Amino acid sequence: MDLETRQLQKILDDAHQLPEVLLLKPITTSTNDDVREIALKGVQSVLVCSTRQTQGRGQRQRQWVSPKGNIYLSTLLNTRTAIDGRLALEIALNILQMPSLQNLDLQVKWPNDLYSCQGKWGGILVEPISPHQVIVGVGINLEPVPKAQIDQHATSLRELGLQDISRIQLIAELFMAIQQASAWFDHDCYNLAARFNHYAAFKDQAVEFEHLSGVCSGIFLGIQDDGSVTIETSDGLKQFYQGRLRRLETSL
Numbered sequence: 001m002d003l004e005t006r007q008l009q010k011i012l013d014d015a016h017q018l019p020e021v022l023l024l025k026p027i028t029t030s031t032n033d034d035v036r037e038i039a040l041k042g043v044q045s046v047l048v049c050s051t052r053q054t055q056g057r058g059q060r061q062r063q064w065v066s067p068k069g070n071i072y073l074s075t076l077l078n079t080r081t082a083i084d085g086r087l088a089l090e091i092a093l094n095i096l097q098m099p100s101l102q103n104l105d106l107q108v109k110w111p112n113d114l115y116s117c118q119g120k121w122g123g124i125l126v127e128p129i130s131p132h133q134v135i136v137g138v139g140i141n142l143e144p145v146p147k148a149q150i151d152q153h154a155t156s157l158r159e160l161g162l163q164d165i166s167r168i169q170l171i172a173e174l175f176m177a178i179q180q181a182s183a184w185f186d187h188d189c190y191n192l193a194a195r196f197n198h199y200a201a202f203k204d205q206a207v208e209f210e211h212l213s214g215v216c217s218g219i220f221l222g223i224q225d226d227g228s229v230t231i232e233t234s235d236g237l238k239q240f241y242q243g244r245l246r247r248l249e250t251s252l
Contacts (some may be wrong), residue, residue: 011168012176031072048074071171073171091124110196119153142156209243
């Protein structure tokens with residue numbers, strides 16, 4: 001066992017959160033796929049983390065650019081409550097509460113982007129295996145991502161001011177934050193709207209919302225306790241459970 005694995009194992013063991021399977025890999029195709037393969041063998045708790053992915057993916061099977069040196073982490077959750085869209089919101093909120101991130105000005109962009117005024121610094125991918133079991137993948141930009149590799153505003157924890165980055169400490173905190181999110185989810189996501197809207201990117205701003213039937217524009221008022229988005233449009237208030245939220249860029 002290498003030094004980093006031993007260090008991570010000790011942190012999680014001291015916190016009484018050591019999973020059955022813990023793997024740190026220099027490179028993999030997809031940490032979510034790694035966890036799926038392990039879960040199919042009957043393992044109930046697992047953590048896989050890699051410094052690089054060759055086939056990383058995000059929402060709707062979009063490519064997740066995964067250059068070397070960042071955190072690509074996946075784990076397995078077993079919930080009492082049937083999986084729904086609120087779980088990703090809880091995971092994002094609990095990540096923002098990680099001790100290492102407390103001095104940064106961070107946001108969440110509905111439904112699964114870890115965000116800031118400078119752009120996206122991470123993302124969450126939730127892939128259900130069954131109604132009560134799910135793979136959670138989190139990608140975090142520790143270092144700047146080359147602009148040529150991405151098609152959106154992006155930043156990194158280094159650029160946001162986190163100078164003394166302990167990769168192993170962040171991995172441990174991420175894993176524990178996801179476990180804590182599962183507990184919130186199983187307690188019916190108490191007061192979710194108020195907690196989320198405090199950190200919501202684009203709240204009270206003009207946005208475009210791409211949904212199954214097309215695109216609407218209006219003012220993003222935040223979310224409801226059931227996780228749905230509320231948009232104030234020219235035709236009145238509209239709520240959506242699925243879609244893509246973007247700030248409406250205006251030209252001077």
